[in-house]
Amino acid sequence: MTASLTLVLLMAVLFGSGVAVMLERSLTRVLIGFLLVGNGVNLLIYLMSGTPGLAPILGEGVDESAISDPLPQAFILTAIVINLGITAFMLALIYRSWWLAQLGAKGDLVDDEAELVEDAEEAADLIRSSAADDRAVQEIIDASDEEYSEGRRS
Amino acid sequence: MTPAALVPLVVLLPLLGAASTLILGRHRRAQMAVSTSVLTAVAAIAAMLLVEVDRSGTGVAVTVGAWPAPYGIVLVVDRLSAIMIIISALMLLGVLVYAVGQGVADRHRETPVSIFHPSYLILSAGVFNAFIAGDLFNLYVGFEILLSASYVLLTLGGTGERIRAGVTYIIVSLVSSLFFLSAIALIYGATGTANIAQLSVRLAELPQDVQLMLHLLLLTAFGIKAAVFPLSFWLPDSYPTAPAPVTAVFAGLLTKVGVYAIIRTETVLFAENDVTTLLMVIGGLTMLIGILGALTQADIKRLLSFTLVSHIGYMIFGIALSSVLGLAATIYYVVHHITVQTTLFLTTGLIERFGGATSINRLAGLLAASPLLAILFFIPALNLGGIPPFSGFLGKVGLFIAGAEVAGGTDAAGAIGPGSSAPTWLVWAVIAAGAATSLITLYALTRFWNMAFWRGRDELEGYESVLLSSVQEAPDGGVVTATRTTPWLMVSATTGLVVLTVLLTVFAGPLFDLAGRAAENLRDPAVYVSLVFPGGVE
Numbered sequence: 272m273t274a275s276l277t278l279v280l281l282m283a284v285l286f287g288s289g290v291a292v293m294l295e296r297s298l299t300r301v302l303i304g305f306l307l308v309g310n311g312v313n314l315l316i317y318l319m320s321g322t323p324g325l326a327p328i329l330g331e332g333v334d335e336s337a338i339s340d341p342l343p344q345a346f347i348l349t350a351i352v353i354n355l356g357i358t359a360f361m362l363a364l365i366y367r368s369w370w371l372a373q374l375g376a377k378g379d380l381v382d383d384e385a386e387l388v389e390d391a392e393e394a395a396d397l398i399r400s401s402a403a404d405d406r407a408v409q410e411i412i413d414a415s416d417e418e419y420s421e422g423r424r425s
Numbered sequence: 426m427t428p429a430a431l432v433p434l435v436v437l438l439p440l441l442g443a444a445s446t447l448i449l450g451r452h453r454r455a456q457m458a459v460s461t462s463v464l465t466a467v468a469a470i471a472a473m474l475l476v477e478v479d480r481s482g483t484g485v486a487v488t489v490g491a492w493p494a495p496y497g498i499v500l501v502v503d504r505l506s507a508i509m510i511i512i513s514a515l516m517l518l519g520v521l522v523y524a525v526g527q528g529v530a531d532r533h534r535e536t537p538v539s540i541f542h543p544s545y546l547i548l549s550a551g552v553f554n555a556f557i558a559g560d561l562f563n564l565y566v567g568f569e570i571l572l573s574a575s576y577v578l579l580t581l582g583g584t585g586e587r588i589r590a591g592v593t594y595i596i597v598s599l600v601s602s603l604f605f606l607s608a609i610a611l612i613y614g615a616t617g618t619a620n621i622a623q624l625s626v627r628l629a630e631l632p633q634d635v636q637l638m639l640h641l642l643l644l645t646a647f648g649i650k651a652a653v654f655p656l657s658f659w660l661p662d663s664y665p666t667a668p669a670p671v672t673a674v675f676a677g678l679l680t681k682v683g684v685y686a687i688i689r690t691e692t693v694l695f696a697e698n699d700v701t702t703l704l705m706v707i708g709g710l711t712m713l714i715g716i717l718g719a720l721t722q723a724d725i726k727r728l729l730s731f732t733l734v735s736h737i738g739y740m741i742f743g744i745a746l747s748s749v750l751g752l753a754a755t756i757y758y759v760v761h762h763i764t765v766q767t768t769l770f771l772t773t774g775l776i777e778r779f780g781g782a783t784s785i786n787r788l789a790g791l792l793a794a795s796p797l798l799a800i801l802f803f804i805p806a807l808n809l810g811g812i813p814p815f816s817g818f819l820g821k822v823g824l825f826i827a828g829a830e831v832a833g834g835t836d837a838a839g840a841i842g843p844g845s846s847a848p849t850w851l852v853w854a855v856i857a858a859g860a861a862t863s864l865i866t867l868y869a870l871t872r873f874w875n876m877a878f879w880r881g882r883d884e885l886e887g888y889e890s891v892l893l894s895s896v897q898e899a900p901d902g903g904v905v906t907a908t909r910t911t912p913w914l915m916v917s918a919t920t921g922l923v924v925l926t927v928l929l930t931v932f933a934g935p936l937f938d939l940a941g942r943a944a945e946n947l948r949d950p951a952v953y954v955s956l957v958f959p960g961g962v963e
Contacts, residue, residue, distance in 0.1 A: 293600075298592065305599050312606045319614030342496075343613065346562055350606060353569050357599065360576055364588065364595070371585045 285311030428477040439550035450539035464518040471511035499559035504943035524670035526914025548574035594663035601649035608642040622957035636698040651683025654711040665726035669774025677767030692947040704745035705847040709855040712738030712862040723896040752944035754823030761816040768922040790882030810867030816929040
């Protein structure tokens, strides 16, 4: 079995940088680190499939010894799908924890039954203000788009 | 229907149930009906499988999609798998009834029902899949299914506390999954297969040092999931904040899936590679350090989380003995511990609702207030502490006798392959540690009993005792909740599980014999291999 040195080095870099980023305190960086190491592991699985060959599709006149090992590729596909799902969940978790950090203890009241009306009001204000921010940003974008298209017309 | 046709249903039914409960998101009663009937069906199927497997003597192997063994995925149910599935299904069912009761009473503030049922069923599917996986990669998929569902359940409701606890749990689990996947990649590179039966043959042909490296990498991955010292640090910080039913099912089942994977690793995969001395040391340390942690906890949920870590040590000790009696006692202990630990966490949930707190410093007078609650706590507490005649005592005695046989060199029950290589003094030392752990568990639980149940409500103000001088509150100060009603559904679910723990004691004889037969199959990896490859491995 021969392995590509480039891939081995790339895997080592992914593992190293991934672990380094994962050790940071920020959740987003932990997620990025997880993705880097996860891809490093996928490369490791690929490297373990041995000498690369033809696409693993059996048909007439295909030499079975010349094709790649298909099983590790199936492993990698499965691992990619799982990582995608985990990433989506982690992003939701990060967003929620950012939201809680913005509001402090009052964050819990946004979705639950509001026991303290004032806090809930404050939280609702924050949601409205961020929605207003979004609108403002969108208006600026729209305005610049219009300027751009007007500039082209003239 | 042949038994082979029943095997995939164990995973398929919960997955279909999860899909239908998701569709039925707005119909609470329909959701409950689907979840309970699915879990009841799985329990019934598991019972049929257990009878069938025990009668056949070896087990059932199913090739999914009729792809032949080393290429396709194989599902294997032997005695150990069948025992694990049936006890898990019963636990999941009991906890589900409890959760439904709690949800009804709280109008779904803690367990938003539309998400709870699908996640719970997916968790069950993952657990069952891990138990029947005959392929290392399928085992990984099973782990991922149950972990993904557990992330959702642990952060249910998304309150600040749960997010904090969930982040620790999720990151630790992710790292352990990466370890596991790397181990699979390296094992595939070394042997060219991920089929457990084929690996059993091919791994034994590798040089000892290569085997050792792969072996330790797998053990690290499973050790994190099973919460074995020193990889147990995450557990007491993440479990207690979840809703009571979620904590109960996590504490009872998830760590045991790790233990199950370790049993498979030691008996089928790396039967020829000996790390029993290491496991023996780890088992002893897990017991002692876990229980010493429990001693200083004022919060009953944290206390129970530490005893959970501690009692994993007994199972690791039994695996390290690697004799038939040792493995049999381990299997019995796993079944006992799943039941008792789950029940205790459910009772704690009742105490929290009834008494309005979980801290030993704030609870008092519960015996007079609710004798039924006292019984529901007292029986499993004594059981966990190892008081005769309960199953905890029987399991520990089984382990100690097995240990004494190995140490005394009288383990003659047809051992195949190398037995435990741990030095004699070490085995005796771990037995002593086990006895001490049992007593300290009893001390920690009876202290809680004395304070929460026997102490009068009027004594609470300014109470001082040497018993309470060294306990510490939970880091978040122990959440004080108002007392809430305890609906009859929650109480009856807990009562049902307490009755089950007592049944484990009453029927200890037949159960121990069954565990013994399972252990004999485990002790001889050739049984597992011939189950998957009746015509021998290429």
